Amino acid sequence: MTLTPLVYWAQRHEEIFLRVELTDAQNIVVDVHENSLHFRAQGHGAKGQNEYDFRLEFLLPVKPEVTHKSTQRQVNITVRKEQSGWWERLVIQERKPAFLAPDFDRWLDESDAEMEIREKEERRNRLKASRHKEEGFVSLKTGFLFVYNLVQFLGFSWIFVNMTVRLFIFGQDSLYDTFHTISDAMFLCQVLAAVEVLNAAFGVVRSGVVPAVIQVVGRNFILFIIFGSVEEMHNKPVVFFVFYLWSAIEIFRYPFYMLACFNTEWKTLTWLRYTIWIPLYPLGTLAEAVAVIQSIPIFDETKLFSIPLPKAIGTSVSFSYILHIYLLLMFLGLFINLRHLYKQRKKRFRTKKRKAN
Numbered sequence: 001m002t003l004t005p006l007v008y009w010a011q012r013h014e015e016i017f018l019r020v021e022l023t024d025a026q027n028i029v030v031d032v033h034e035n036s037l038h039f040r041a042q043g044h045g046a047k048g049q050n051e052y053d054f055r056l057e058f059l060l061p062v063k064p065e066v067t068h069k070s071t072q073r074q075v076n077i078t079v080r081k082e083q084s085g086w087w088e089r090l091v092i093q094e095r096k097p098a099f100l101a102p103d104f105d106r107w108l109d110e111s112d113a114e115m116e117i118r119e120k121e122e123r124r125n126r127l128k129a130s131r132h133k134e135e136g137f138v139s140l141k142t143g144f145l146f147v148y149n150l151v152q153f154l155g156f157s158w159i160f161v162n163m164t165v166r167l168f169i170f171g172q173d174s175l176y177d178t179f180h181t182i183s184d185a186m187f188l189c190q191v192l193a194a195v196e197v198l199n200a201a202f203g204v205v206r207s208g209v210v211p212a213v214i215q216v217v218g219r220n221f222i223l224f225i226i227f228g229s230v231e232e233m234h235n236k237p238v239v240f241f242v243f244y245l246w247s248a249i250e251i252f253r254y255p256f257y258m259l260a261c262f263n264t265e266w267k268t269l270t271w272l273r274y275t276i277w278i279p280l281y282p283l284g285t286l287a288e289a290v291a292v293i294q295s296i297p298i299f300d301e302t303k304l305f306s307i308p309l310p311k312a313i314g315t316s317v318s319f320s321y322i323l324h325i326y327l328l329l330m331f332l333g334l335f336i337n338l339r340h341l342y343k344q345r346k347k348r349f350r351t352k353k354r355k356a357n
């Protein structure tokens with residue numbers, strides 16, 4: 001014998017919710033045909049473990065597609081109304097079937113349901129507005145990063161091309177006047193590079209703050225203190241090697257970032273950005289260390305930046321002591337950044353491989 005389960009119902013403007021009181025329901029069949037719903041399942045209901053069945057003739061047309069979800073305690077059915085609106089009752093007959101009752105857990109009267117719709121609408125509008133704001137911020141950020149990367153790319157390309165052409169034309173002689181011909185452009189690019197520390201610190205890009213600080217402070221120390229403030233260093237060939245090694249990576253790194261701004265990549269460029277630091281970084285650090293070592297006797301002689309001691313002690317502390325400490329810091333910085341770049345490389349090529357699989 002088939003039995004009828006208890007069915008609770010509630011409505012919204014768009015849909016009907018039915019809750020069928022059946023525990024551990026199995027073999028559930030829910031059919032909607034010509035506005036009538038037929039339910040059949042086995043489960044544990046008011047009359048114990050049995051086959052349960054019911055039929056409902058809806059008051060108004062409904063859509064034929066129906067969704068149902070069973071939990072351990074009940075089966076929840078959602079039927080969509082053909083036309084949005086409020087029904088004065090669920091079924092066509094005026095006397096409701098005995099097994100049907102309002103679902104007070106979900107029950108709303110018409111005005112409450114309208115309020116719910118309004119709230120939903122407001123929530124949707126708020127979400128849309130915040131998405132618009134976010135999109136605005138993203139496009140502003142992308143525009144800013146693109147322009148920044150473009151300026152740096154142009155700056156470092158000018159430096160690299162200029163030095164290469166001069167090397168071809170003037171040969172070894174070009175090594176001695178790098179500072180005079182290139183330093184203004186390098187000052188500009190390296191001052192701008194401070195933006196990279198801010199970008200990392202404020203989360204504009206996903207780079208590490210410490211590696212960015214080491215990179216920018218390290219280079220600017222060499223550029224402004226060792227080269228910029230010591231005239232005797234201006235015509236040393238080491239300036240050529242430092243500037244050339246710095247710009248050799250940047251002519252690949254910045255275009256790589258420019259493409260990244262538009263979620264695009266060119267595989268060769270990605271490979272170059274994440275590979276050529278392997279020889280360049282140690283060589284660049286070595287060239288910087290040579291510059292520091294060459295500047296030590298000059299600082300000793302000129303007493304530039306020396307720290308005066310109280311009169312009772314006499315003399316002053318030469319800046320060269322700071323430079324000795326800096327040489328140690330350089331190798332610590334080199335280690336931190338090599339490790340960081342190695343991790344970035346591994347991450348980049350690992351994710352790429354995974355995506356390809």
Ligand SMILES: CCCCCCCCCCCCC[C@@H](O)CC(=O)SCCNC(=O)CCNC(=O)[C@H](O)C(C)(C)COP(=O)(O)OP(=O)(O)OC[C@H]1O[C@@H](n2cnc3c(N)ncnc32)[C@H](O)[C@@H]1OP(=O)(O)O
Nearest residue numbers: 205206207208211212215218249257260277280284330333
């Ligand atoms: C306070 C104490 C200071 C003490 C100082 C001590 C001195 C230490 C001296 C150390 C020696 C320095 C030697 C050095 O000067 C020598 C040379 O430079 S030689 C030349 C070779 N050099 C290089 O190869 C280094 C080049 N520089 C860098 O790679 C970066 O500056 C570095 C911070 C080291 C690493 O970059 P980052 O952490 O940003 O890694 P990614 O490039 O992989 O970027 C991560 C993600 O962020 C996105 N991103 C980053 N920047 C931008 C941007 N401008 N525009 C758009 N997108 C950007 C990037 O796309 C990555 O995104 P995703 O993760 O989605 O792929």
